Amino acid sequence: MKKLLFLLISVLAIVLAASAGTRDDFKANIKASANNLQAYPDSNLPQLTPAPSGYKPFYIDHYGRHGSRWLIDPKQYAQPVEQLAKADSAGKLTPRGREVLAVLRSVKAASHKRLGELSDVGAEQHQRIARRMYRNFPEVFAGQAVVDARSTVVIRCILSMLNEVDVLKSLNPAIKLTTDASEHDMYYMNYSDRTASQLRRILQRARRDSIVSHYVHPAHMLRVLFNDTAWASRNIDARTLMTNLWDVNGNMQSHHQFEKVDLYDLFSFDDVMSMWNYNNISWYCWSGFTPLTQNYVPYMESNLLRDFLGKADTAIASGRNGAHLRFGHESVLLPLVCLMGLNGMNYSTADLDHLTDRWQTYKVFPMASNVQWVFYRKPGSDDILVKILLNEREARLPAQVATDCAPYYHWRDVRRYMLDVLAAKPHVTLPAAEAK
Amino acid sequence: MKKLLFLLISVLAIVLAASAGTRDDFKANIKASANNLQAYPDSNLPQLTPAPSGYKPFYIDHYGRHGSRWLIDPKQYAQPVEQLAKADSAGKLTPRGREVLAVLRSVKAASHKRLGELSDVGAEQHQRIARRMYRNFPEVFAGQAVVDARSTVVIRCILSMLNEVDVLKSLNPAIKLTTDASEHDMYYMNYSDRTASQLRRILQRARRDSIVSHYVHPAHMLRVLFNDTAWASRNIDARTLMTNLWDVNGNMQSHHQFEKVDLYDLFSFDDVMSMWNYNNISWYCWSGFTPLTQNYVPYMESNLLRDFLGKADTAIASGRNGAHLRFGHESVLLPLVCLMGLNGMNYSTADLDHLTDRWQTYKVFPMASNVQWVFYRKPGSDDILVKILLNEREARLPAQVATDCAPYYHWRDVRRYMLDVLAAKPHVTLPAAEAK
Numbered sequence: 100m101k102k103l104l105f106l107l108i109s110v111l112a113i114v115l116a117a118s119a120g121t122r123d124d125f126k127a128n129i130k131a132s133a134n135n136l137q138a139y140p141d142s143n144l145p146q147l148t149p150a151p152s153g154y155k156p157f158y159i160d161h162y163g164r165h166g167s168r169w170l171i172d173p174k175q176y177a178q179p180v181e182q183l184a185k186a187d188s189a190g191k192l193t194p195r196g197r198e199v200l201a202v203l204r205s206v207k208a209a210s211h212k213r214l215g216e217l218s219d220v221g222a223e224q225h226q227r228i229a230r231r232m233y234r235n236f237p238e239v240f241a242g243q244a245v246v247d248a249r250s251t252v253v254i255r256c257i258l259s260m261l262n263e264v265d266v267l268k269s270l271n272p273a274i275k276l277t278t279d280a281s282e283h284d285m286y287y288m289n290y291s292d293r294t295a296s297q298l299r300r301i302l303q304r305a306r307r308d309s310i311v312s313h314y315v316h317p318a319h320m321l322r323v324l325f326n327d328t329a330w331a332s333r334n335i336d337a338r339t340l341m342t343n344l345w346d347v348n349g350n351m352q353s354h355h356q357f358e359k360v361d362l363y364d365l366f367s368f369d370d371v372m373s374m375w376n377y378n379n380i381s382w383y384c385w386s387g388f389t390p391l392t393q394n395y396v397p398y399m400e401s402n403l404l405r406d407f408l409g410k411a412d413t414a415i416a417s418g419r420n421g422a423h424l425r426f427g428h429e430s431v432l433l434p435l436v437c438l439m440g441l442n443g444m445n446y447s448t449a450d451l452d453h454l455t456d457r458w459q460t461y462k463v464f465p466m467a468s469n470v471q472w473v474f475y476r477k478p479g480s481d482d483i484l485v486k487i488l489l490n491e492r493e494a495r496l497p498a499q500v501a502t503d504c505a506p507y508y509h510w511r512d513v514r515r516y517m518l519d520v521l522a523a524k525p526h527v528t529l530p531a532a533e534a535k
Numbered sequence: 536m537k538k539l540l541f542l543l544i545s546v547l548a549i550v551l552a553a554s555a556g557t558r559d560d561f562k563a564n565i566k567a568s569a570n571n572l573q574a575y576p577d578s579n580l581p582q583l584t585p586a587p588s589g590y591k592p593f594y595i596d597h598y599g600r601h602g603s604r605w606l607i608d609p610k611q612y613a614q615p616v617e618q619l620a621k622a623d624s625a626g627k628l629t630p631r632g633r634e635v636l637a638v639l640r641s642v643k644a645a646s647h648k649r650l651g652e653l654s655d656v657g658a659e660q661h662q663r664i665a666r667r668m669y670r671n672f673p674e675v676f677a678g679q680a681v682v683d684a685r686s687t688v689v690i691r692c693i694l695s696m697l698n699e700v701d702v703l704k705s706l707n708p709a710i711k712l713t714t715d716a717s718e719h720d721m722y723y724m725n726y727s728d729r730t731a732s733q734l735r736r737i738l739q740r741a742r743r744d745s746i747v748s749h750y751v752h753p754a755h756m757l758r759v760l761f762n763d764t765a766w767a768s769r770n771i772d773a774r775t776l777m778t779n780l781w782d783v784n785g786n787m788q789s790h791h792q793f794e795k796v797d798l799y800d801l802f803s804f805d806d807v808m809s810m811w812n813y814n815n816i817s818w819y820c821w822s823g824f825t826p827l828t829q830n831y832v833p834y835m836e837s838n839l840l841r842d843f844l845g846k847a848d849t850a851i852a853s854g855r856n857g858a859h860l861r862f863g864h865e866s867v868l869l870p871l872v873c874l875m876g877l878n879g880m881n882y883s884t885a886d887l888d889h890l891t892d893r894w895q896t897y898k899v900f901p902m903a904s905n906v907q908w909v910f911y912r913k914p915g916s917d918d919i920l921v922k923i924l925l926n927e928r929e930a931r932l933p934a935q936v937a938t939d940c941a942p943y944y945h946w947r948d949v950r951r952y953m954l955d956v957l958a959a960k961p962h963v964t965l966p967a968a969e970a971k
Contacts, residue, residue: 213717214718216717216719217715252690257693257697257716258714258715264701265704265712268701268704269708278658278694279694280694281652282648282650283647283652285648
């Protein structure tokens with residue numbers, strides 16, 4: 100009984116700590132609440148653990164998201180302007196509402212023919228990542244290192260690749276570099292998994308409306324923007340306005356010209372936590388392991404994980420040094436991280452309301468987020484070690500991958516674990532109406 | 536009378552010489568007849584003329600086509616395989632026909648999910664161009680040179696850009712490089728001109744069939760491939776097969792894996808000249824100055840020429856060194872070269888059958904073709920000089936642009952000339968049915 104109580108208290112403490120952690124993180128840096136729109140957080144990177152004696156890095160197996168970008172859907176820029184302009188014509192905006200309208204108009208104008216495109220901030224993120232990769236793992240890129248870079252066929256990813264490999268080539272012109280962005284590689288770079296799409300659609304249909312009404316509360320925002328909230332409640336699509344303003348504001352940090360603009364007064368701190376929860380839960384339903392989608396969705400990245408394993412095997416066998424760099428999307432990186440089981444992101448639950456204490460995306464997939472498997476070898480030894488970095492921070496694998504040298508792991512154990520994960524892909528049963 | 540006779544003989548001599556030039560060029564290098572599919576010919580570049588005393592290059596204004604690529608239309612790979620397979624099933628292929636079918640099948644298989652994409656050969660072309668640009672004009676790229684590179688939103692162009700700027704950054708890591716590939720720049724990078732489209736459509740409707748029947752003669756090809764030409768004439772779409780085989784064969788030089796494969800025995804030398812004529816005339820109707828399209832079409836690149844002028848003015852005023860590099864398409868570069876009047880490409884005629892003696896595209900727009908305006912300055916002088924390179928060969932402007940230092944020109948004269956050209960844009964009258 101005492102043991103059980105102790106266990107319960109421990110679990111509670113962990114849960115509270117995690118929750119407090121998120122609140123504290125957002126108090127310290129409100130921009131982290133923008134989640135997948137967050138600019139890559141690399142101003143305060145932790146020190147990396149030195150490798151065990153005699154081991155040197157020789158190969159990096161990598162998947163990275165494109166850098167900061169413009170929003171993709173033109174409606175997200177246009178709808179807030181339309182709604183606030185309508186209120187302005189009716190004399191219903193507060194002075195702050197008029198200021199916000201002016202800001203939104205300038206952002207919308209700047210987004211013209213830029214939707215979805217890599218931003219100036221985004222390009223720089225990749226330049227810095229490449230510079231650190233080179234500095235932290237010089238042996239990987241030494242001499243005639245073989246660096247093969249691939250991108251999805253989406254331009255912001257190709258330009259992200261360009262910004263990384265340019266820096267690598269400038270640091271060592273002898274690197275043997277090949278680049279590509281081909282339909283040929285899309286089966287692993289950004290696979291379209293029909294089963295995952297069907298499972299997501301079923302879940303979204305069942306839950307989306309209740310999640311929105313549970314987490315999106317526009318009352319504070321309406322008071323800040325409108326001088327007549329009764330008029331606003333009749334004339335403004337408040338929930339859509341709130342989710343759009345949340346994203347437009349969250350994405351300001353993607354552009355040097357707007358990164359100092361601050362619309363966070365539109366949201367109380369409770370709103371911030373609530374909008375973040377809404378976003379986190381939506382991404383969980385979309386990409387995480389959960390019984391609600393038969394614990395299947397992360398398996399949509401099976402081809403990609405197999406590509407990591409295959410290219411690592413080849414690189415080890417070749418005896419050469421170098422890297423495979425892949426450039427794609429957060430919608431790939433998040434399920435990949437879940438599938439790899441990094442930092443407990445393979446957590447599975449059907450309890451969405453308590454998810455946030457256990458499963459948090461803002462540390463996983465900001466703009467330019469990346470997974471790096473860094474391989475180490477020692478002369479005279481066949482025991483290859485691997486360290487996994489998530490956004491350049493040392494990540495941990497599930498406890499069943501034993502190691503005597505964390506954050507380093509023995510490659511044979513990691514390889515075995517990943518193959519076991521792949522082999523455990525669940526068999527999915529779809530309702531007859533969806534299985535067509 | 537004597538004078539007139541002399542003039543006639545002179546003109547005739549020039550015409551014959553030009554015509555002989557093309558024949559000789561193709562005799563020496565049959566692959567040049569592939570025209571816009573030709574791999575960039577840089578194995579034998581002429582020496583560049585030293586600049587007048589005291590002048591140093593400081594800025595390059597550039598438009599370049601993507602490097603070698605796969606064919607874009609899947610039918611071009613598929614139709615020849617289908618036609619020859621049909622003949623094979625009917626026992627109608629010669630032994631050579633069966634060999635050709637095997638080659639075509641392997642090329643088609645290799646093109647899977649590669650259509651329109653940059654090839655290995657294409658990537659290398661741009662690496663070499665950048666290396667020579669740097670070597671020939673070191674002052675342009677010295678120190679913190681400002682290099683701004685832009686691509687159209689087409690992936691083969693973006694990867695071409697990547698392959699050039701990588702090399703530049705590896706040669707001088709201090710270069711201040713920015714890159715982009717945005718819808719925002721497409722109004723000058725690859726403008727869709729509605730008037731040009733209408734004029735082309737009218738001309739194509741009137742002439743296309745007669746041009747094909749005049750220039751595409753499959754008799755020799757049929758004899759090589761089929762053991763029963765009577766059967767072939769009933770069962771094979773011979774003209775389409777010939778144009779597709781011409782392009783598939785012409786494009787073999789785009790790939791290291793196929794560059795040694797030779798299907799030129801399918802075409803007699805007369806066929807080669809005739810297919811080249813067909814191709815050249817088609818491009819002329821599509822992109823040249825001709826009364827048949829009201830001498831309008833090259834003006835579709837007005838925005839691009841204005842961008843050249845504007846960026847040159849800015850670069851000169853800034854006093855800095857660097858380059859504007861643009862990456863796009865032959866369908867832009869060819870009308871641009873006509874508009875600029877380089878090497879007599881602004882020639883205008885309605886006589887398509889004698890065009891080839893005067894207007895030849897194979898020296899203009901191979902894969903990776905490029906126009907470079909190289910600017911020179913001299914300490915203590917305001918007289919800026921410019922040299923124009925077409926595919927890294929010194930080009931000449933029309934005679935009305937006087938110069939005392941060819942192939943260098945005084946920038947004020949070139950600038951004046953280009954502005955006059957832009958001002959002379961014709962007023963187009965479309966038939967009522969087209970002007971909707």
